[in-house]
Amino acid sequence: MTLEVAQLSVFTGARQLVHDVSFEVGRGERVGLIGESGSGKSLTASAVMGLLPEGLRATGSAKLTGTELLGASERELSGRRGRDLAMVFQEPMTALNPLMRVGRQVAESIRLHGDKSRRAAQRAAVALLDAVKLPDPEQLARAYPHQLSGGQRQRVMLAIALANDPALLICDEPTTALDVTVQAQVLDLILAGVAERDTALLFITHDLAVVAKVCTRVLVMHEGRMVEEGSTSDVLTRPAHDYTRKLLAASDLEAA
């Protein structure tokens, strides 16, 4: 199993925000995490990545390829992030360095976790920018983030995330800020990227149409608890939990 989360809870002081969440994501599997705003999706993912905001703490277990992430040292975690654990967030501007050319940012993430020379990493970076279908990647590698469109920046983030063939990719609303056409293109790239590498995908979204397109299995969160889990087609067509039925009714998903 690539990711095994067991009895994961998140607390702020004595208040519990996430309650005993357990799930697994296998190699090459694409799992959606859905639920309304505030249901605990992002906190669950942040706890797995060791990126909880100051003042919050997690208990339980989250193992990536057999090794415990919860309670690991920051040094250990930062060694794994970008190597076998990668992330793409909603807003690429906050994750990209505004003062560094994008090609160099991709190349640095390759060099940080490998033994490629500067020149080889630069070449690999251009190849990755090409693989995420950025136009004229050699030229584009020399641009700064603010010179790119939102969709182009998200492709750069995806190139960085996939640079070291991660075992697990966590996407948190990666296309929510993009317009519909660009959104579909970026989703296709994510699907192709994880398929090529057999990467496990945990995909957070509140958009059920996106889940239907991307995920084979779905986890439903409500008020910090996991209330339902099943194959995407079962959950979207025959929801077992009242809350999931409400989510479906509130969405404009035609298949539902």
Ligand SMILES: Nc1ncnc2c1ncn2[C@@H]1O[C@H](COP(=O)(O)OP(=O)(O)OP(=O)(O)O)[C@@H](O)[C@H]1O
């Ligand atoms: N730093 C924090 N301190 C205290 N409470 C927090 C903090 N971050 C999140 N919360 C609370 O934890 C709960 C879960 O938040 P979380 O961000 O995981 O929800 P979410 O399902 O990802 O929502 P969204 O779809 O809006 O991102 C919410 O009630 C939120 O107010």
